[in-house]
Structure formats: C-alpha cells, structure tokens
Amino acid sequence: MTEEGPKRPVPQANALTEPFWEATKEERLTVxxxxxxxxxxxxxREFCPLPHxxxxxxxxxxxxxxxxxxxFTIIAQAADPWFQxxxxxxxxxxxxxxxxxxxxxxxxxVEEAACDIPxxxxxxxxxxxxxxxxxxxxxx
Amino acid sequence: xxxxxxxxxxxxxxxxPERRKPGRTGPGLAQEAARLCIEDSGLLKExxxxxxxxxxxxxxxxxxxxxxxxxxxxxxxxxxxxxxxTSVAIAAMAVNAGLANNVLCLVTSGEVGxxxxxxxxxIGGQFPQFxxxxxxxxxxxFWYALVANRxxxxxGLTDEERVAIAVQQRENAQANPDAAFYGTPATTDDxxxxxxxxxxxxxxECVMPTLGAAALMVSRPEAVESSxxxxxxxxxxxxxxxxxxxxxxxxxxxTKSPVELSARAAYKMAGVGPQxxxxxxLYDCYTITVIIEFEDAGFAPKGEGGTYFANxxxxxxxxxxAVNTHGGQLSxxxxxxAGGMSHATEAVRQxxxxxxxxxxxxxxxxxxxx
Numbered sequence: 126m127t128e129e130g131p132k133r134p135v136p137q138a139n140a141l142t143e144p145f146w147e148a149t150k151e152e153r154l155t156v157x158x159x160x161x162x163x164x165x166x167x168x169x170r171e172f173c174p175l176p177h178x179x180x181x182x183x184x185x186x187x188x189x190x191x192x193x194x195x196x197f198t199i200i201a202q203a204a205d206p207w208f209q210x211x212x213x214x215x216x217x218x219x220x221x222x223x224x225x226x227x228x229x230x231x232x233x234x235v236e237e238a239a240c241d242i243p244x245x246x247x248x249x250x251x252x253x254x255x256x257x258x259x260x261x262x263x264x265x
Numbered sequence: 266x267x268x269x270x271x272x273x274x275x276x277x278x279x280x281x282p283e284r285r286k287p288g289r290t291g292p293g294l295a296q297e298a299a300r301l302c303i304e305d306s307g308l309l310k311e312x313x314x315x316x317x318x319x320x321x322x323x324x325x326x327x328x329x330x331x332x333x334x335x336x337x338x339x340x341x342x343x344x345x346x347x348x349x350x351t352s353v354a355i356a357a358m359a360v361n362a363g364l365a366n367n368v369l370c371l372v373t374s375g376e377v378g379x380x381x382x383x384x385x386x387x388i389g390g391q392f393p394q395f396x397x398x399x400x401x402x403x404x405x406x407f408w409y410a411l412v413a414n415r416x417x418x419x420x421g422l423t424d425e426e427r428v429a430i431a432v433q434q435r436e437n438a439q440a441n442p443d444a445a446f447y448g449t450p451a452t453t454d455d456x457x458x459x460x461x462x463x464x465x466x467x468x469x470e471c472v473m474p475t476l477g478a479a480a481l482m483v484s485r486p487e488a489v490e491s492s493x494x495x496x497x498x499x500x501x502x503x504x505x506x507x508x509x510x511x512x513x514x515x516x517x518x519x520t521k522s523p524v525e526l527s528a529r530a531a532y533k534m535a536g537v538g539p540q541x542x543x544x545x546x547l548y549d550c551y552t553i554t555v556i557i558e559f560e561d562a563g564f565a566p567k568g569e570g571g572t573y574f575a576n577x578x579x580x581x582x583x584x585x586x587a588v589n590t591h592g593g594q595l596s597x598x599x600x601x602x603a604g605g606m607s608h609a610t611e612a613v614r615q616x617x618x619x620x621x622x623x624x625x626x627x628x629x630x631x632x633x634x635x
Contacts (some may be wrong), residue, residue, distance in 0.1 A: 134400075137393040160342050168391040168515070174508075196418070196519060198410035199464035200402045208400035213464070216399055216407055218514050225513055235464075240418035257398055 131206035135255045142169045144185045148255040152248045154186040156225060167225040182189055190246035194223040194231060197238045220261055233263045267534050271361035272499050275492040276306025277608050278447050280477035281443045282598030291376035292331055299371055301331055306482040307493045308367055310334050314497035315365025317356055318349040319372045319602050340367040346548055347635030348372050349479060349606025356483035373478035374601030391551065402463055406471055408513045409551040410463035415519045416553060420568035424465055428456040429575040430555045431470055431595050437581050438592025440623035445475055445598030461550050470552040471474050475503040477600025479610050495618045503530025524561035524634055537630055539563030544615055544625060545586055546608035546633040549593040562632055581623040589613060598628035605635040
C-alpha cells in the first residue's frame with residue numbers, strides 16, 4: 126500500500142476500551158468480567174449490563190479466542206475507501222466459546238464461509254499503534 | 266391500564282417519497298405534511314393543541330413556532346424507524362390523560378440536500394471500534410445480511426423464497442402512484458439479479474433513502490363524529506426492546522425480533538389476535554425484516570414466514586392477510602423515519618377505505634409495527 130492510497134480505518138478507542146486494545150498488541154483477547162457477579166460481558170461498558178447486577182467494578186480477563194462463526198455477510202458494497210478496494214470480503218459475527226459475540230473479518234475464501242464453522246482469533250498488526258483481532262477457521 | 270379505544274385517528278398527511286425535492290427545504294416539507302394532515306382532519310391549525318415530532322433538524326418547540334401554533338402539550342420522539350408508530354402511541358396516551366384533544370404526530374426525513382449514514386450511528390462508541398475497522402459497509406445493510414444468513418442456516422430458506430415479499434410489495438406499489446417505484450414492476454429474477462450489496466441481500470432487498478414527511482392526527486374518540494372520514498380507533502399498543510440490541514450482533518437470537526413481545530402486548534390490550542387481522546403493515550428496511558416480524562406477530566410459525574410469502578398472495582388483492590399494501594418502504598421509498606410512519610398512514614388509509622386502486626376489500630383490523 127503506497128502512502129497515497131486510502132488509509133485503513135483504525136478503531137476509535139476511548140479510555141474505557143484502552144486496555145482491550147493494549148492487550149491486542151500483546152496478542153491477547155480480553156473482555157470485561159464483572160467482579161460483583163463474576164460474569165463476563167461484551168461489548169465494553171462502565172456498568173455491568175447483566176440481569177440483577179448494576180455494578181461498576183470490573184476487570185479485564187483473557188478469553189480463549191476460540192469459537193464459531195455465528196453468521197457472516199460477504200460485503201460487496203463497502204463504505205470506506207480502503208475497503209472498497211478489497212470487496213468482496215467476509216464480515217462475520219463470532220460466538221466465542223465463552224458465549225460472547227464479537228465482529229471481525231474471517232480469513233477464508235468467501236465461498237467457504239458458513240454459519241457455525243469453528244474459528245480462532247489471530248492478530249493482525251496494522252501499525253505500532255493498532256493490532257486487530259481477526260479470525261480464521263480451525264479443524265473442528 | 267389500557268388505551269383500548271382511548272383515541273381515534275382522523276387525518277393523514279404524507280408526501281410522496283422522492284430522491285430530490287428541488288427548491289424545497291426540510292422545514293417546508295414538514296410544514297406541508299402538517300398542513301395536509303390538519304386539513305384532512307377537518308381541523309383548523311388553532312385546534313391542534315398537541316404536537317409530537319421527530320424532525321432531525323428541528324426540535325418540537327421550534328417546529329410549533331414555524332407552524333404558528335401554540336400547543337399546550339408537546340413532546341419529541343427518538344426511536345429511529347419506530348418513531349412514527351411510537352408517536353401515535355404516545356399521542357393516544359396524552360389524549361387518554363386529557364392533556365390534549367388533537368395531537369399532530371409528524372416525522373420527516375433529514376434536511377434536503379443529502380442522505381445520512383443511518384444504521385443506528387455510533388451506539389455509545391462501540392460501533393466505530395468493534396465494527397468499523399472490519400469494513401461493515403454503509404448503513405444497516407450488513408446487520409440484516411448477517412440476520413439473513415443466520416436465518417438461511419437455521420431454517421433452510423432459499424434466496425428465491427426470501428425475495429418473494431419484495432416482489433409482492435412491488436406489485437402493491439404498482440397500484441400506488443405515490444410510491445417511489447410506481448411504474449417500475451419487478452420479478453423474482455429482477456430482485457435476485459440486482460446488484461449484490463451484502464450477501465445474501467441484493468439492492469432490491471434494501472430500502473432506498475428518499476426525502477419526505479408523514480403525519481397522523483390523533484384525537485379524542487368523540488372526534489370521529491365530526492371527522493370527514495370513517496372512524497379509526499387505536500385498540501392496543503405494545504413496546505419491546507431486546508437485550509443487546511445495539512447493532513443486532515449481540516441479541517440472544519438473531520432470527521427473532523422484539524415484535525414477539527410488543528405484538529403480544531398490543532393484542533392483549535386490543536382483545537384481538539393475529540387471526541383477526543386483515544392487514545399487516547410491517548417495518549421493512551430489508552426483506553428478511555418482514556419475514557421475521559410476520560412470524561413474531563403471529564401470522565406464521567417461526568421459520569415459515571418466507572415460505573408463506575413465496576406461496577401465498579399477500580398483496581392488496583389477497584382474501585387473507587395483506588402485507589404492506591402501499592408497497593412497503595422497499596417500494597414506497599424510505600424518507601428517513603417517515604418511512605416507519607408510512608406503515609401507520611397506510612393502515613389508516615385502508616381502514617378509512619381510502620386505498621383507491623390498492624384498497625383491500627375487507628379491512629376491519631390492521632396490525633402496524635415500526
């Protein structure tokens with residue numbers, strides 16, 4: 126990619142999510158664990174969203190990085206110029222073994238995308254500031 | 266507490282959805298829909314003492330000022346595609362509480378000159394971090410594509426079956442001169458062969474953004490006596506929101522919608538059920554949306570909505586239930602949140618017997634959702 130080409134979009138992190146993005150640089154996938162009710166939740170929030178809990182006490186814990194491709198789409202019309210040069214590509218929702226769902230790209234030929242195939246996380250370093258969690262198939 | 270029969274709907278104001286409105290302004294479109302609605306109700310603007318709006322570029326009190334009215338009760342609504350029907354429900358509450366006699370409910374598209382991104386925006390900052398870097402594409406296309414592929418996986422629905430509702434709604438639009446796609450019929454092959462947007466959804470399975478505005482007048486039940494139209498009563502309302510709804514990704518089950526609970530609440534209040542409905546006016550940002558709502562509103566078992574549309578007539582000509590007789594937003598056009606309101610205006614039109622070329626023969630009860 127030349128300097129003149131479209132710039133790849135990077136996450137717009139904030140104070141809440143900084144620990145998550147720092148962990149990805151160390152190739153760790155982390156989520157919040159509510160220390161009051163001892164349950165995991167995702168996406169990041171300052172207050173536990175789980176039933177019968179409203180705590181603001183949490184810690185970041187590593188998860189397995191293994192799960193299944195819950196569903197997917199093959200993007201043919203992208204909005205972002207960087208992605209417009211890369212259609213078609215897979216945008217997936219991954220259901221982690223821990224039960225949480227995350228979004229990401231899946232590194233397989235588009236015709237091989239299918240719901241519930243086993244996947245695992247890998248880490249794609251974009252630059253010194255940003256590393257993205259991405260997904261690839263594994264043997265079941 | 267019930268709102269059964271607590272309010273009537275006595276007038277409609279709606280603009281034809283169009284991609285361009287040369288020489289017009291956003292406030293002007295809103296004012297035009299307001300005037301149409303007030304005149305259609307047989308009222309003077311001075312008789313409008315309640316106002317509820319979602320106008321992206323004007324708050325409710327500013328809009329009252331632009332009309333030159335001084336309502337004694339006013340409210341804003343902020344519920345994306347469901348703002349229109351929600352505004353009607355809130356108006357019924359205001360009328361029932363004796364806070365207003367005639368509530369103008371009005372929602373519009375964005376300001377003339379461009380179309381916004383849509384798709385629910387930033388959602389508390391999570392979307393730009395956890396979806397944006399992976400290239401989700403414009404608007405909400407990807408979310409409903411994700412739902413559609415999961416639905417295919419769970420229920421074996423074919424692409425041909427999924428697009429059937431788009432074809433039937435397009436047929437409805439051929440009898441509606443106000444529809445954006447009036448004069449442009451489409452077959453199953455036309456839909457399937459239109460440009461791929463986000464697999465499995467093609468272009469003709471996705472709403473087209475337009476400009477426009479839509480309004481309904483919600484009044485005390487006695488108002489039907491002086492109304493120039495056949496009476497329309499609100500019998501039941503219900504609301505529901507899924508846990509984890511920011512962006513569909515996180516909901517417990519992607520192939521189920523909150524309509525299951527909101528419909529149940531509305532039927533219970535109304536004292537009628539899906540078997541009594543002549544028509545379903547279902548929010549249709551995408552084909553898959555209609556299929557899931559149709560099931561969750563009780564018109565077909567889970568997993569069979571798409572096959573129902575593929576095998577049964579749900580146009581205005583149907584002897585059974587008709588769906589989105591105005592063409593739905595897929596064929597009528599989506600003027601921002603006024604697209605959601607179009608499901609309510611069409612229900613009222615059909616109940617009043619004002620459907621003209623697309624009037625369904627028997628319409629006593631309509632189900633509307635946003």
